[in-house]
Amino acid sequence: MSLAKKINHFFPLMLLTLAASIAATPTKAVEEVNVYSARQAFLIKPMLKAFTNETGIKVNIIFAKKGLIERIENEAKNTNADLFITPDIGPIYDIVNKGLTQAIESPVLEKNIPSQYRDPEGHWFGLTSRSRIIYTSKDRVKKGAIKTYEDLADPQWKGKICTRSGKHTYNLSLIASMIAVHGEADTEKWLKGVKANLARKPQGNDRAQVKAIKEGVCDIALGNSYYYGKMITNAKNPEQIAWAKSVNLLFPNQADRGAHMNVSGVVLIKYAKHKANAIKLIEFLSGPMAQYMYAQENFEFPVRPDTPRSSLINKYMGKFKPDTLSLTVIAANRSKASKLVDKVGFDN
Amino acid sequence: MLKSTTVNKRWLIGAFVIALMVALPVASVFYLALYPSENIWGHLAKTVLPTYIVTTLQLMIWVGGLSIIIGVSTAWLVTMCNFPGRRLFEWALLLPFAVPAYVIAYVYSDLLEYAGPVQTTLREFFGWTSYQHYWFPDIRTLGGAVLMLSSVLYPYIYMLARASFLEHSFNIQAASRTLGCTPFQSFLRVSLPMARPGIAVGLSLVSMETINDFGTVDYFAIQSLSVGIYDTWLNMNNLGGAAQIASFMLIFVVILITLERISRTKQKQFNSADRFKTIERYELLGWRRNLASLVCLLPFVVGFAIPFLLLSKYAYENFETSWSDEFMTIAGNSFLLSAAAAIGTSLIALILAYSKRLSPARGLLLSAVRFANLGYALPGAVLAIGVIIPFAAFDNTVDSFMREYFGISTGLMLSGTIFAVLFAYMVRFLAVAHGSVESSLAKITPTMDMASRSLGHNTLQTLFKVHMPLIRGGILTGALVVFVDCMKELPATLILRPFNFDTLATHVYQFASDEMLEESALGALLIVIVGLIPVILLSRTITASQKTH
Numbered sequence: 033m034s035l036a037k038k039i040n041h042f043f044p045l046m047l048l049t050l051a052a053s054i055a056a057t058p059t060k061a062v063e064e065v066n067v068y069s070a071r072q073a074f075l076i077k078p079m080l081k082a083f084t085n086e087t088g089i090k091v092n093i094i095f096a097k098k099g100l101i102e103r104i105e106n107e108a109k110n111t112n113a114d115l116f117i118t119p120d121i122g123p124i125y126d127i128v129n130k131g132l133t134q135a136i137e138s139p140v141l142e143k144n145i146p147s148q149y150r151d152p153e154g155h156w157f158g159l160t161s162r163s164r165i166i167y168t169s170k171d172r173v174k175k176g177a178i179k180t181y182e183d184l185a186d187p188q189w190k191g192k193i194c195t196r197s198g199k200h201t202y203n204l205s206l207i208a209s210m211i212a213v214h215g216e217a218d219t220e221k222w223l224k225g226v227k228a229n230l231a232r233k234p235q236g237n238d239r240a241q242v243k244a245i246k247e248g249v250c251d252i253a254l255g256n257s258y259y260y261g262k263m264i265t266n267a268k269n270p271e272q273i274a275w276a277k278s279v280n281l282l283f284p285n286q287a288d289r290g291a292h293m294n295v296s297g298v299v300l301i302k303y304a305k306h307k308a309n310a311i312k313l314i315e316f317l318s319g320p321m322a323q324y325m326y327a328q329e330n331f332e333f334p335v336r337p338d339t340p341r342s343s344l345i346n347k348y349m350g351k352f353k354p355d356t357l358s359l360t361v362i363a364a365n366r367s368k369a370s371k372l373v374d375k376v377g378f379d380n
Numbered sequence: 381m382l383k384s385t386t387v388n389k390r391w392l393i394g395a396f397v398i399a400l401m402v403a404l405p406v407a408s409v410f411y412l413a414l415y416p417s418e419n420i421w422g423h424l425a426k427t428v429l430p431t432y433i434v435t436t437l438q439l440m441i442w443v444g445g446l447s448i449i450i451g452v453s454t455a456w457l458v459t460m461c462n463f464p465g466r467r468l469f470e471w472a473l474l475l476p477f478a479v480p481a482y483v484i485a486y487v488y489s490d491l492l493e494y495a496g497p498v499q500t501t502l503r504e505f506f507g508w509t510s511y512q513h514y515w516f517p518d519i520r521t522l523g524g525a526v527l528m529l530s531s532v533l534y535p536y537i538y539m540l541a542r543a544s545f546l547e548h549s550f551n552i553q554a555a556s557r558t559l560g561c562t563p564f565q566s567f568l569r570v571s572l573p574m575a576r577p578g579i580a581v582g583l584s585l586v587s588m589e590t591i592n593d594f595g596t597v598d599y600f601a602i603q604s605l606s607v608g609i610y611d612t613w614l615n616m617n618n619l620g621g622a623a624q625i626a627s628f629m630l631i632f633v634v635i636l637i638t639l640e641r642i643s644r645t646k647q648k649q650f651n652s653a654d655r656f657k658t659i660e661r662y663e664l665l666g667w668r669r670n671l672a673s674l675v676c677l678l679p680f681v682v683g684f685a686i687p688f689l690l691l692s693k694y695a696y697e698n699f700e701t702s703w704s705d706e707f708m709t710i711a712g713n714s715f716l717l718s719a720a721a722a723i724g725t726s727l728i729a730l731i732l733a734y735s736k737r738l739s740p741a742r743g744l745l746l747s748a749v750r751f752a753n754l755g756y757a758l759p760g761a762v763l764a765i766g767v768i769i770p771f772a773a774f775d776n777t778v779d780s781f782m783r784e785y786f787g788i789s790t791g792l793m794l795s796g797t798i799f800a801v802l803f804a805y806m807v808r809f810l811a812v813a814h815g816s817v818e819s820s821l822a823k824i825t826p827t828m829d830m831a832s833r834s835l836g837h838n839t840l841q842t843l844f845k846v847h848m849p850l851i852r853g854g855i856l857t858g859a860l861v862v863f864v865d866c867m868k869e870l871p872a873t874l875i876l877r878p879f880n881f882d883t884l885a886t887h888v889y890q891f892a893s894d895e896m897l898e899e900s901a902l903g904a905l906l907i908v909i910v911g912l913i914p915v916i917l918l919s920r921t922i923t924a925s926q927k928t929h
Contacts, residue, residue, distance in 0.1 A: 111792070122615075269898070367615065367616045367617055
């Protein structure tokens with residue numbers, strides 16, 4: 033009884049507060065740019081903050097891993113999105129194909145970003161790159177015993193390999209690049225071989241695979257390059273330093289096409305309301321300061337040729353040969369890759 | 381007579397319009413299903429579809445079964461028996477409800493994995509040194525997911541079963557005892573059949589939560605249908621195909637619910653006058669006392685105590701890095717949004733349930749309401765797309781109209797606002813509030829309505845003066861459950877929210893999705909703590925339903 037009364041009392045108050053908070057959402061006046069991001073906000077916030085400090089332009093952001101492309105598509109010409117940032121080439125390809133982007137002509141971007149990491153027509157721009165590399169146990173796998181992605185299917189590694197889900201976008205892009213090189217039939221054979229070599233059902237994230245090597249669950253794992261930097265510097269969770277120290281890094285296929293590469297990137301939305309500010313932000317993100325921050329904080333490879341990689345990354349990874357296969361080709365093969373994963377029952 | 385029919389018609393039409401609006405997102409998903417970018421079923425049927433279906437069925441059967449066993453047995457024990465700790469367990473058994481399923485999955489993986497404290501201790505104790513030396517059950521399996529989901533979902537059944545036990549005539553109970561039934565026989569033959577409608581509602585909520593879960597199954601690498609939905613949508617770039625799988629899932633849910641309803645059509649119960657007599661509880665003796673305590677203790681420890689303690693530990697250790705002034709705003713967002721959703725959803729549920737009661741020819745309304753209730757079974761992100769489509773269509777239509785005739789642009793009025801999030805919550809959780817209100821309303825004998833109306837009250841007065849006092853408990857229960865569910869809601873909030881807007885759940889997610897449990901612990905703990913308030917209120921409401929009046 034008393035409770036119901038209390039709720040009765042608070043009801044108008046709650047509505048008022050809610051209405052006030054809606055009314056308080058910022059309107060025009062200030063210079064701003066609106067970002068929809070499929071990349072975790074905490075990974076890019078430092079760079080966005082630096083941008084605001086330098087230009088005075090406020091950056092508004094929404095982060096969601098999925099669903100934002102559909103939101104932009106349905107909001108159509110009234111959308112508030114100026115930029116869409118993604119952690120992978122896949123969503124970039126999808127949104128460009130849906131015709132929701134517009135081309136940018138900017139000498140700054142052309143100078144900052146090498147041509148392989150941007151759309152020749154200017155619809156998308158890579159901001160950072162990373163390689164999908166092979167981690168091997170220092171104790172149990174001789175250096176040089178594995179040289180290529182293709183080697184992962186070699187039956188001598190039966191029960192020795194760990195990976196995250198075959199459906200994860202990082203693995204799909206790798207499989208898509210295999211399809212581009214070897215064709216579907218041979219890639220299927222390869223994937224079956226890898227599946228037969230798995231130590232356990234695909235699970236966890238990339239770090240969890242390195243951890244599994246440390247724990248002796250398996251000897252070989254696939255993982256993105258920057259995770260090594262994140263683990264070896266993890267003072268907060270020192271056990272991750274031990275994981276990183278238990279493995280060797282291997283950039284595959286150095287004798288032929290090079291290691292598989294992917295990018296995080298950005299597109300300008302067709303109906304952007306703050307086009308000038310949005311271009312400024314992209315230019316900033318590809319510029320020396322942001323690129324340096326990406327390299328130092330996230331251990332990604334800067335796309336800008338003049339920006340040094342993190343010294344730590346240089347120490348452990350040195351120089352390597354990247355695969356120059358077009359990212360658009362990789363993205364186009366992802367649906368096929370996903371079906372192959374189903375076909376060989378990779379995740380079962 | 382004529383006048384009363386017109387009034388009823390007004391209720392009917394009003395309810396119908398509301399039901400249609402709430403049904404829009406589900407309808408949008410069906411609409412999407414008409415336009416797949418390619419036919420996905422050939423590929424699916426040949427490859428993973430059998431696995432998806434079998435896994436989903438197993439998950440639903442096991443989670444449902446385990447939740448019934450835990451929920452019904454504990455509800456009966458705390459209601460009908462006396463044993464040490466009974467009064468404490470009455471509300472403690474509800475607490476796991478405040479823990480989000482994805483959080484409990486993270487917590488137990490952390491505890492039970494190879495490097496976790498449990499296995500490390502075992503290794504030290506027995507002198508094992510590696511993975512190959514011993515066998516330990518893997519938490520990231522179907523069994524693990526069943527345990528995780530059951531231990532936070534059983535409170536739905538516990539709550540509704542307990543309310544049913546409390547509301548039933550204790551004379552029947554007493555009669556069964558005079559006829560020589562043992563406590564257990566009386567439970568099986570009297571309590572259980574009478575509580576069946578409540579248990580069925582609870583079970584359907586549990587099943588829908590299980591079928592739409594993505595966080596846990598994804599984390600545990602379980603191949604369920606919702607994994608298939610996201611895979612088809614995002615990796616095969618086929619939203620239409622994904623909507624088809626989701627529609628298939630919904631049809632499946634409809635069949636289940638219908639079957640249950642048909643099997644129950646002949647049962648009809650109204651409360652008799654002796655409803656509020658004090659209960660004579662069975663005094664449990666000897667080992668039975670301890671067993672009863674243990675049965676109630678286990679779900680509490682697994683579903684609440686362990687995750688709560690571990691989260692507290694992490695939150696304490698990482699307090700300085702995790703705490704920020706934003707936290708107060710974020711917690712405030714969560715609280716206000718959930719409260720507003722709880723109130724709105726209950727109001728809609730009340731209008732719908734009461735209109736159904738008023739209208740004799742209600743076939744159409746009934747179908748519309750059932751359809752609107754389906755939002756609960758949709759995976760959150762799919763529901764979000766279902767909200768985006770009608771909202772954006774509305775905004776763009778109004779905008780074009782205003783531009784054409786008045787030369788002004790209204791832009792996005794609904795899309796990307798807090799209202800969109802709120803609407804998604806209402807669609808998502810209407811089933812919860814509606815189930816609760818409807819079942820309370822159904823227990824009031826129609827003679828009450830007739831008496832009130834013959835005394836000159838109109839329908840609205842009857843609702844406020846006669847029904848409301850009787851179903852207040854039901855409404856409040858529904859509202860509180862919706863509140864807690866909204867606090868935990870993640871996928872729809874992520875996609876629909878405005879710029880620079882976080883709830884506790886989205887804040888936790890950005891770290892947790894990177895498997896940074898320590899950094900996300902403080903936020904997760906706050907979700908649980910804020911969720912505790914309504915859970916405790918809830919328990920008091922249920923208990924009070926027996927004592928007051």
